[in-house]
Amino acid sequence: MKLRGKRGAIWMLAILLFCSAAFFGFSRDERNFEISKNLNIYYTMFRELNLFYVDEIDPGDLVKKSMDAMLKTLDPYTTYISESEIEDFKLMTTGEYAGIGALISKHKDEVIIAEPYEGFPAYKAGLKAGDVMLEINGTSVKGKSTDDVSNLLKGQPNVPLTIKIKRPGVKKTMDKKLVREKIQLKSVPYYGMITDSIGYIHLNQFTNKSAGEVKNALKELKEQNAKSIVLDLRGNPGGLLDQAIEITNLFVNKGEDIVSTKGKVSKWDKSYKATKSPVDSEIPIAVLVNRGSASASEIVSGAIQDLDRGVVLGNRTFGKGLVQTTRNLTYNTKLKVTTAKYYIPSGRCIQALDYSNRNEDGSVGKVADSLITEYHTKNGRKVYDGGGILPDVKIDPETYSILSINMIRDFMFFDFATLYANSNESIASAKEFEVSDELFNEFVKFVKESKDFTYKSESTEILKALKKSAEEEKNFDISTDEFAALEAKLAPNLDRDIQRFKDELKELLAHEIVKRYHYQKGGIEFSLRDDKTLLRAIEVLESNNEYAGILDGSIGLHAINK
Known part of the structure; x- marks a missing residue:
C-alpha cells in the first residue's frame, strides 16, 4: 500500500474524530449521537476500502465525490468548493481574475478562442474568435479539457505568455505574445439611449462592482436627457445580495423595504431596507426579465414590482429564492450552504422548487397550485408566490427553429x-450591418459542403421510436400509410427549411459576424434592433396612461398561470 493511501486515512481519521468530539462536546441528545455514529461508520468504511480494495484509491477524489453526492441530495446551490476551485469562486463574486481576457471553448477535439474581450491582453495581442490553441508557453494543449487550458492561461498577473495558434483559413501557425493581466469583467457591458428620451442599461451579473456601474450608467443617461429607463436583467443569473439591494436603492427612497431573509437560525433572519438617498425615485422604469433571470435579478425586479416603482415585462423568472452563505473550511476550502429564503416587500417568497419535499423518484416538484398565495403590492395590486416573478406585461418568448438549433450546435x-472575419477587414456598424442575399448564399453553400453538419429533428426521432414500438406490438401493418405520410411531412428538408427560416438564419449569422468586429458591446447593440420585449417596453414607457394604469392596477392586470 502506498503512503498516499495511509495519509488519506490518517487525514480522514483526524477530521472525523474531531467532528465526533465536537458534536459530543456540544450535546448528548439523540441527534448528535446519530451524527457521531454515522461519521464513525463512514470512517471505518473508508479505512477498510483504503486497506483492502483491489486497486489503489485516491483518498481526496473519493472523499470529494462522497461529499458532492451528499450535498446533491439537498439543493443545487449547496456546494463544496475545493482549493482548486477557489479562483473560479472569486471570479463569480468579484468578476475579477488574472488571465488573458478571453472566453475559450471546446470545438471538436480542439480548444479555441470563443470570444476575446475588447481591451484585454488577448485582444491586444491580436487573438481572434475561432483561433485554435496549440501550445501555451511550449506546453501542448492537445487532448486537454477547457478547464486544463484555463488553468494554464490564468495565474499571477504580469507574467508573459506565448500562445501558438492555428487560424482557420491561414496555412502557417502563429505565435502570439502577451502579458497576463488582472481582468475585471464589466457587469454593465452596454448602456445607451435607445430613443431620444429612453435610456437602456444591460446588467448581466451581480458582482461587487455592479451597483457602481449601474449608478454611473444611470447618471450618464440622465445627463443625455433620458426621461425613462429600461433595465435589462434577461439572462442574468444573479450574484451578490448587497448589490441587488444597492441597485434597487438607486430607484427607491431611503427606508423602503427591499428584501428579507428567513432561515433555520433565527438570529440570521434579517430585513434589508434602502439605506441611501436614491439617484432618481421618480423616473419611469421598465425591467426586462425572462426564464434566465434568477436570484438577485428576481430581488430587483420583484422589489420594483412590489413597490409599484416600475413595470416588469417579459417571461416568468427562474424562481431562485434561496440564500447561500459561504463558510470557511480547512485547507483553503469553502462550503456554500443554503441558509435562508428570500422574501420581497409584499411578503412573498420567490422560490419555485421545494427541495425539502422530493418525489419518490428523487425529482423535485414545483409549489402546488393549491398552495399558491395571493399578496398585494404597495398600491394594492394582486401578486402571487409559487415561484419567480410573473411580469406585469407578459411577452411570449422567441424560439428558434430546429434548423437554427442544429446549426448552432x-x-x-x-x-x-x-x-x-479572417478575410474581410471591416464591416458596417452594429446598428447598420446586414447579411446580403449574396453573403447568405455563400453561407448556405458552406453549410451544404460541411462534413460537420447533420440536420435532425426531434419529431422524426420520436416518430422512429413510435414506429419501432408499433412494430414490436404488431400494430405497424394497420398504420403503414399513416406512418409514411407523417414521415414525409416531418422529415427534415434542408433546401425547403433554409427558405422557410431564411430571415431567422440571416439574423443569427449577422449577430455572429457583428461580434467579430464590434465584440460584446456590438453584439448586444445588434440584438436590440428587433427585440420584441424591448419594443413593447418602449411602447409602455411612451404611453403615460398605460404605464400609470399598470402600476395603479386599473389596466394590465395579470393572472397567475396555473
Whole structure:
C-alpha cells in the first residue's frame, strides 16, 4: 500500500474524530449521537476500502465525490468548493481574475478562442474568435479539457505568455505574445439611449462592482436627457445580495423595504431596507426579465414590482429564492450552504422548487397550485408566490427553429463567421450591418459542403421510436400509410427549411459576424434592433396612461398561470 493511501486515512481519521468530539462536546441528545455514529461508520468504511480494495484509491477524489453526492441530495446551490476551485469562486463574486481576457471553448477535439474581450491582453495581442490553441508557453494543449487550458492561461498577473495558434483559413501557425493581466469583467457591458428620451442599461451579473456601474450608467443617461429607463436583467443569473439591494436603492427612497431573509437560525433572519438617498425615485422604469433571470435579478425586479416603482415585462423568472452563505473550511476550502429564503416587500417568497419535499423518484416538484398565495403590492395590486416573478406585461418568448438549433450546435454560424472575419477587414456598424442575399448564399453553400453538419429533428426521432414500438406490438401493418405520410411531412428538408427560416438564419449569422468586429458591446447593440420585449417596453414607457394604469392596477392586470 502506498503512503498516499495511509495519509488519506490518517487525514480522514483526524477530521472525523474531531467532528465526533465536537458534536459530543456540544450535546448528548439523540441527534448528535446519530451524527457521531454515522461519521464513525463512514470512517471505518473508508479505512477498510483504503486497506483492502483491489486497486489503489485516491483518498481526496473519493472523499470529494462522497461529499458532492451528499450535498446533491439537498439543493443545487449547496456546494463544496475545493482549493482548486477557489479562483473560479472569486471570479463569480468579484468578476475579477488574472488571465488573458478571453472566453475559450471546446470545438471538436480542439480548444479555441470563443470570444476575446475588447481591451484585454488577448485582444491586444491580436487573438481572434475561432483561433485554435496549440501550445501555451511550449506546453501542448492537445487532448486537454477547457478547464486544463484555463488553468494554464490564468495565474499571477504580469507574467508573459506565448500562445501558438492555428487560424482557420491561414496555412502557417502563429505565435502570439502577451502579458497576463488582472481582468475585471464589466457587469454593465452596454448602456445607451435607445430613443431620444429612453435610456437602456444591460446588467448581466451581480458582482461587487455592479451597483457602481449601474449608478454611473444611470447618471450618464440622465445627463443625455433620458426621461425613462429600461433595465435589462434577461439572462442574468444573479450574484451578490448587497448589490441587488444597492441597485434597487438607486430607484427607491431611503427606508423602503427591499428584501428579507428567513432561515433555520433565527438570529440570521434579517430585513434589508434602502439605506441611501436614491439617484432618481421618480423616473419611469421598465425591467426586462425572462426564464434566465434568477436570484438577485428576481430581488430587483420583484422589489420594483412590489413597490409599484416600475413595470416588469417579459417571461416568468427562474424562481431562485434561496440564500447561500459561504463558510470557511480547512485547507483553503469553502462550503456554500443554503441558509435562508428570500422574501420581497409584499411578503412573498420567490422560490419555485421545494427541495425539502422530493418525489419518490428523487425529482423535485414545483409549489402546488393549491398552495399558491395571493399578496398585494404597495398600491394594492394582486401578486402571487409559487415561484419567480410573473411580469406585469407578459411577452411570449422567441424560439428558434430546429434548423437554427442544429446549426448552432454544429458551429455553422461560428465557423463561417470565423472564415469571413479572417478575410474581410471591416464591416458596417452594429446598428447598420446586414447579411446580403449574396453573403447568405455563400453561407448556405458552406453549410451544404460541411462534413460537420447533420440536420435532425426531434419529431422524426420520436416518430422512429413510435414506429419501432408499433412494430414490436404488431400494430405497424394497420398504420403503414399513416406512418409514411407523417414521415414525409416531418422529415427534415434542408433546401425547403433554409427558405422557410431564411430571415431567422440571416439574423443569427449577422449577430455572429457583428461580434467579430464590434465584440460584446456590438453584439448586444445588434440584438436590440428587433427585440420584441424591448419594443413593447418602449411602447409602455411612451404611453403615460398605460404605464400609470399598470402600476395603479386599473389596466394590465395579470393572472397567475396555473
